[in-house]
Amino acid sequence: MSKQEPYILVVDDEQDIRQLVSEILEDEGYQVAMAENATVARALKQECQPCLILLDIWMPDSDGITLLKEWVAEDDALCPVIMMSGHASVESAVEATRLGAYDFLEKPLSLAKLLLTVERALEASHLQQENAGLKQQLMLGVEPIGKSAVVERAKDQIKRLAQHDARVLFVGEAGVGKEMYARYLHNNSARRDGPFVDVSVGSIAPENSAVEFFGREDGGGKIYRGLLEQAHGGTLFLGEISGMDQETQARLLSALESSSFLRVGGSESVRVDVRVLSSTRMSLEEEVSSGRFRQDLYYLLNVVTLEIQPLREHSEDVPGLLNYYVDHFVAQEKLPFRKFSMAAQNYLRNYSWPGNVRELKNLVQRLMILGAGDDIELDEVKDALGSFAEEPVLTGVVPEFFNLPLKEAREHFEKSYLEYHFEKNGGSVAKLAAAIGMERTHLYRKLHALKIKL
Structure with missing residues (x-):
């Protein structure tokens, strides 16, 4: 993916102003979408997912303050909004700022001030995203650790793969660091400035999968953005993809083929630009043969296979x-x-x-x-x-958690017990539930409570 210039949405009911502002921004290299009223603005905001919005206060169908209030309520990660007006009161400017508007410009617009404000708003937004990304990188590590030929070869392969947008399937045993290698690929790609969204597929209960992946719209216009939208312009990493239910597999296949989808409860198509990386510790070929994983989705995700060595x-x-x-x-x-x-x-x-x-x-x-x-x-x-051996009594070693209070010792035992059976059943929550005789909904809660990484 080549790096694209930011998308800016210009919302103003006066055609001359819309056209003038758009031409100036396009001359500066920005991509621009124009809306003449609130109705069109709502549709374009969903379709284009702008990096910045220039919003007029007075419009024929709904005023800009009301629209800003609506967007702030439905979108926790709203892009910077710069308000514009030629007849606004001080109260309007204060209200817009209180709601979270980045700045307020008076008409007639000073073109120099307009460009400066746009540039500063985009810089502030980029810095905020960059800081969030840096915090995430500090927790997960920037690159694989090791100087062996095995690690150096894997890093070299990933750097070459990072120059292309092909989907990659990381395969390897549990705990080898498939997620870290996927992040390393993202950090070396043209998408490095975009989000890296990782999800453990097996941790999502089937009944919640559609909303988690594709988002939701309710009757009041409130929008919850799913994982695909959160990863727009960046990378979505699907950990242990074999744990995905059949219905979500079908919807994901359609979304990846068309780069668009409908939110749950929505009627308008949402377009996204996302690179999908995935991982598995199981043989997906066997999952396909057994009918548990769609063959067409397997081929779509498995453009390149990269095995991470134990x-x-x-x-x-x-x-x-x-x-x-x-x-x-x-x-x-x-x-x-x-x-x-x-x-x-x-x-x-x-x-x-x-x-x-x-x-x-x-x-x-x-x-x-x-x-x-x-x-x-x-x-x-x-x-x-x-203390974590399968038969600690026979080896003569007393587990450390035997010396803990009963509540803590029980948590240690349950965690070790579930991790052991989870690995034994190939990382499948469904198989784990059957093996230990526990209902899946309760099992999901238990795994989350014990912080067992799926």
């Missing part, structure tokens, strides 16, 4: 990962600094890591929270790993 295939990266996550938890959670002894590092390099990088991260966090002293020694590491 940690045991690049164990030379383990010491670097241990140091990285120690620094991460010191900086992000203010935990006391501790370092792994050489013996502990050597032992962990030869550990099989069934939970991959996610297991390593959790181990570091657990040792930093529960341990004491500057050094993390081998015995402490063995005890921590042993």
Whole structure:
């Protein structure tokens, strides 16, 4: 995707002003849509999803203040709005600012002031989005950690894929970092300034999928924007895509083929420009053969397959990962600094890591929270790993949570129990529910409560 100039919506009932303002903005390289009244403005706002709106106060069907109030109520992420009027009172200007208008311009318009205000509004909006994106990146990591040939090869492949807009399917075991690699692709692509929206598909209950993905409109005109709209101009990452229900699969297929869809309860088509990346730990070919996943959607999402190797295939990266996550938890959670002894590092390099990088991260966090002293020694590491073994009593290791109060110990057991069966059933919530004999709605709540990443 080539980077496009911002879209600006000009709303004014006077044709001469509309035309003049539009021509000036187009000369500056902006894309412009024009609306002569509130009705047309509502439709164009949904269709074009502008980065900025120039809104006149006095219009024949509805005044600009009322329209601004309506948009603020229905859209939590409303773009900057600059009000314009030649007959407005001070009260109107104050009311518009109170509602959230970026600025107020008096007619006749000063063209120099108009361009300056537009430029500043777009810069402020971009900075706000950039800050939100930076916060998200700090939490998830900017790029994969490791200097092994395995990691370097994967990063090189992703940088080449980032230059194109093809859909990519990331495959690999649970915990290998498929989401992080997808974010790395986004950050190296032409969409890097757009949003990166990630969703764990299995965490969405089937009855809520349509609204979550495609949004909703109610009778009062209030709009909830779904994941596809939230990712407009950027990337939507669908984690563990095999967990998607059949109805949503069909709607997503249609939306991706046409780059448009209807919100639930809506009657007007919404167009979006989104790159979709997805991941799976299961064999989607088997899911297609069994009829649980649509073959046409599989081919649509799987333009390029990128396999992310398990940690045991690049164990030379383990010491670097241990140091990285120690620094991460010191900086992000203010935990006391501790370092792994050489013996502990050597032992962990030869550990099989069934939970991959996610297991390593959790181990570091657990040792930093529960341990004491500057050094993390081998015995402490063995005890921590042993507490999550399948048969802790037979190995002679007493689980750490045995020493906790009953409520906390129960939470630790339930989390370990559910994570074990979740992995055993290939990351499928439906199979997990059947295996442990728990109704799916209650299971979703339990997984969320225990913060189990789906």
